[in-house]
Amino acid sequence: MTAVTDGLADELRLLAADIAQEAGALALRRRAEGVALAATKSSLADIVTEADREVEALIRSRLAAERAGDGFLGEESGAEQGASGLTWVVDPIDGTVNYAAGFPAYAVSIAVVQGEPDPDVWDDVAGAVFAPVLGELFTAARGGGAWRGGDRLRVSEAPPAGALLATGFGYDPSTHDGDLAAVRRVMPLARDLRRIGAASLDLAYVAAGRLDGYFERGLKPWDFAAGRMLVREAGGVVERAGSASDARRMIVAGSADLVRDIIVRAMGDP
Numbered sequence: 564m565t566a567v568t569d570g571l572a573d574e575l576r577l578l579a580a581d582i583a584q585e586a587g588a589l590a591l592r593r594r595a596e597g598v599a600l601a602a603t604k605s606s607l608a609d610i611v612t613e614a615d616r617e618v619e620a621l622i623r624s625r626l627a628a629e630r631a632g633d634g635f636l637g638e639e640s641g642a643e644q645g646a647s648g649l650t651w652v653v654d655p656i657d658g659t660v661n662y663a664a665g666f667p668a669y670a671v672s673i674a675v676v677q678g679e680p681d682p683d684v685w686d687d688v689a690g691a692v693f694a695p696v697l698g699e700l701f702t703a704a705r706g707g708g709a710w711r712g713g714d715r716l717r718v719s720e721a722p723p724a725g726a727l728l729a730t731g732f733g734y735d736p737s738t739h740d741g742d743l744a745a746v747r748r749v750m751p752l753a754r755d756l757r758r759i760g761a762a763s764l765d766l767a768y769v770a771a772g773r774l775d776g777y778f779e780r781g782l783k784p785w786d787f788a789a790g791r792m793l794v795r796e797a798g799g800v801v802e803r804a805g806s807a808s809d810a811r812r813m814i815v816a817g818s819a820d821l822v823r824d825i826i827v828r829a830m831g832d833p
């Protein structure tokens with residue numbers, strides 16, 4: 564089991580940032596050449612492009628070369644246990660629907676965590692979220708704060724005029740009623756609501772204080788592994804509301820007070 568010193572956590576932050584930028588540049592090049600849809604996954608709306616797979620393969624091979632012994636958990640190519648106790652949790656393109664449609668809000672999300680590769684129990688080590696079209700790089704290392712480039716990030720205190728919130732919806736149409744009911748219950752807290760289309764960026768924007776809060780049901784570990792770390796290292800709170808047996812538990816991020824208020828409303832009776 565690798566002992567993770569502050570120095571190692573920062574080294575891994577820089578590695579995640581470097582790989583995320585190389586991967587983002589590849590995604591950008593492939594986008595310019597045109598998007599080829601490779602398949603649909605859980606539902607017709609849940610698409611994967613050739614680029615998602617190619618970008619994940621690039622990330623995986625760089626990690627295999629530089630961090631042999633670490634485990635891997637990726638959206639497109641599955642899981643592999645490592646020997647070091649560290650696991651890389653990767654979404655090669657978060658916001659694939661935006662990517663395919665030509666919206667700029669997509670990102671490469673890379674996190675490294677310690678312990679069981681289960682988001683309820685693992686310890687954050689380091690992470691990076693890179694949005695190649697927007698040219699923004701967000702990074703964090705355990706105990707070292709969260710950063711956009713060289714600027715340290717801090718979550719906002721929700722303003723009295725109401726919170727600027729973001730949310731998202733699952734791909735399965737049968738989940739939409741429940742998601743919309745939660746939005747309706749949370750809306751009285753909001754000054755306005757965004758649906759950006761990339762969970763890693765929603766969380767990065769909460770860390771940066773651009774959004775006051777974010778909530779979404781049914782995210783997968785790779786959607787939020789790096790972003791959750793950014794919010795926590797920026798002084799915020801990220802909770803998974805609902806019972807552990809619920810595959811569509813809700814992620815809620817923001818200041819401690821706002822997260823509590825969102826959970827009370829979102830989980831209430833319809």
Ligand code: IPD
Pocket residue numbers: 638654656657658659660730731732733734759760761762763779781782783786
């Ligand atoms: C999706 C995005 C989206 C969120 C979905 C995610 P993907 O990830 O983060 O914003 O609403 O729940 O699945 O499929 O583009 O990697």
Ligand code: CA
Pocket residue numbers: 615638654655656657658659
């Ligand atoms: Ca993805």
